[in-house]
Amino acid sequence: MSDSSPLSVVVVGAGPSGFFAADALLKAHENVRVLLMDRLPTPYGLVRYGVAPDHPKIKSVTAAFERTCQDPRVTFVGNVDVGRDISVDELRQHADAVLLTVGASSDRSLGIAGEELKGSMSATEFVAWYNGHPDYADLTPDLSVEHAAVVGMGNVAVDVARILAKSVDELRTTDIADHALEVLAESQVREITMLGRRGPAQAKWTTKELRELGELAHADIDVLPEELALEPGTEVDVNASPAAQKNYELLQAFAAQPSSGKARVLRIRFRVSPLELTGDGRVESMLVGRNRLLVEDGRTQAHDSGERFEWPAGLVLRSVGYRGVPLEGVPFHERRGVIPNESGRVLSDDGKQEAGLYVAGWIKRGPSGVIGTNKADALETVRAMLEDVSAAGKDVAGVVHLLNDRGVQYVDFDEWLTLDAAEQAAGEAEGRPRVKVTSRDAMLTTAKGRS
Numbered sequence: 001m002s003d004s005s006p007l008s009v010v011v012v013g014a015g016p017s018g019f020f021a022a023d024a025l026l027k028a029h030e031n032v033r034v035l036l037m038d039r040l041p042t043p044y045g046l047v048r049y050g051v052a053p054d055h056p057k058i059k060s061v062t063a064a065f066e067r068t069c070q071d072p073r074v075t076f077v078g079n080v081d082v083g084r085d086i087s088v089d090e091l092r093q094h095a096d097a098v099l100l101t102v103g104a105s106s107d108r109s110l111g112i113a114g115e116e117l118k119g120s121m122s123a124t125e126f127v128a129w130y131n132g133h134p135d136y137a138d139l140t141p142d143l144s145v146e147h148a149a150v151v152g153m154g155n156v157a158v159d160v161a162r163i164l165a166k167s168v169d170e171l172r173t174t175d176i177a178d179h180a181l182e183v184l185a186e187s188q189v190r191e192i193t194m195l196g197r198r199g200p201a202q203a204k205w206t207t208k209e210l211r212e213l214g215e216l217a218h219a220d221i222d223v224l225p226e227e228l229a230l231e232p233g234t235e236v237d238v239n240a241s242p243a244a245q246k247n248y249e250l251l252q253a254f255a256a257q258p259s260s261g262k263a264r265v266l267r268i269r270f271r272v273s274p275l276e277l278t279g280d281g282r283v284e285s286m287l288v289g290r291n292r293l294l295v296e297d298g299r300t301q302a303h304d305s306g307e308r309f310e311w312p313a314g315l316v317l318r319s320v321g322y323r324g325v326p327l328e329g330v331p332f333h334e335r336r337g338v339i340p341n342e343s344g345r346v347l348s349d350d351g352k353q354e355a356g357l358y359v360a361g362w363i364k365r366g367p368s369g370v371i372g373t374n375k376a377d378a379l380e381t382v383r384a385m386l387e388d389v390s391a392a393g394k395d396v397a398g399v400v401h402l403l404n405d406r407g408v409q410y411v412d413f414d415e416w417l418t419l420d421a422a423e424q425a426a427g428e429a430e431g432r433p434r435v436k437v438t439s440r441d442a443m444l445t446t447a448k449g450r451s
Ligand code: NAP
Pocket: 109, 110, 151, 152, 153, 154, 155, 156, 157, 159, 196, 197, 198, 202, 203, 204, 205, 209, 273, 319, 320, 321, 322, 367, 368, 369, 370, 371
């Protein structure tokens, strides 16, 4: 092998972590080849399918990702399912390192009776549906109900509550999927209730996102002043950071805000846990338990107080966290839903390092942090990788040859740009950033210029 052999790296998952890792590799190593793969025909992962349609600024990070993909050392192949079309072992044979940035594509459940009833679903599915993810285009949630409940108090819960609370006219100028606009236009939802198992000081939302809930044009915010009282010992959670203090002040301001008779109301309720969902064929009601909070080992924990009440709910969105799914041939930590690793180096079941196998992003550390959090995370992994591996004459082009031999209909970056341009052109006509193509077949047809 000559000294001029490039370092060959396959990155599986073209979301923010995959792009940050690819970028870090390009910056750290002149002589590198990166093959960036995705299961979907489109790049950008949760930037396209997770970020709320009414938060377009967050999506502007894709301009930098696009530049990364236009570097001649990078090859993008979309619509390739690692596990089905090609195995991780095969990738390892053709690359000096394989970096898994596959995120957390599933969700956590509540584990309560009735969770499987029609009308009960995860917020992650609901988000994927309104963002036009091809695997969720047929979800079609029934919004002909008056009461919606959102369980959890993170930013995803805030996103889905806000989308339910906005008028369809506020969403028409976004890149929300057309099928979602149609359903939201007929929405009968009048009350949206967010339920947090802990208190106002322990909620996970960020200030900017919380503030928006108090500024909704068509929904009043309803926070009960008595629910803002803090249990002894839990004041530390408010004082833990300026952000926590700001959030608490915002909630106090919401509690003082009188109702102005808007069409919808968004209620935020603390120290409550759904215990059972009931209904005749579909969810109609929620049995809710009231919690009391106790500080144990320095953490404020929710405990069932024994008090019960019923809450009407024709739509229940559980928003209690994403969850990673296992990849064939790769170790997996079942309880945490991550791939076991040390600084991004994948560890086998006996704790030894899996040669040439790395992780970054949510599948490495769990589903936490904002998009930018993944930059430092990816950098840590790339540093570890570059300490460990050197070019060994392998060539990621071999992966593309294998895909060709197998007749896999992959989408390259130019084809993505064709699809991207078509979506944007369709959007321009409607005063929107884009009109998303939401079926795989239509994506492939447009990307490959067959239409
Ligand atoms: P998250 O921030 O971890 O919030 C999960 C919520 O679910 C918490 O309130 C948690 O309460 C609650 N929960 C967990 N298990 C529960 C149970 N069994 N019963 C009741 N409640 C339960 O997760 P996320 O909202 O899915 O967001 C994931 C990440 O993406 C976060 O880092 C978030 O900031 C980020 N994100 C950012 C944006 C943005 O920047 N605009 C938008 C969307 C998502 P406990 O605290 O009691 O566990």
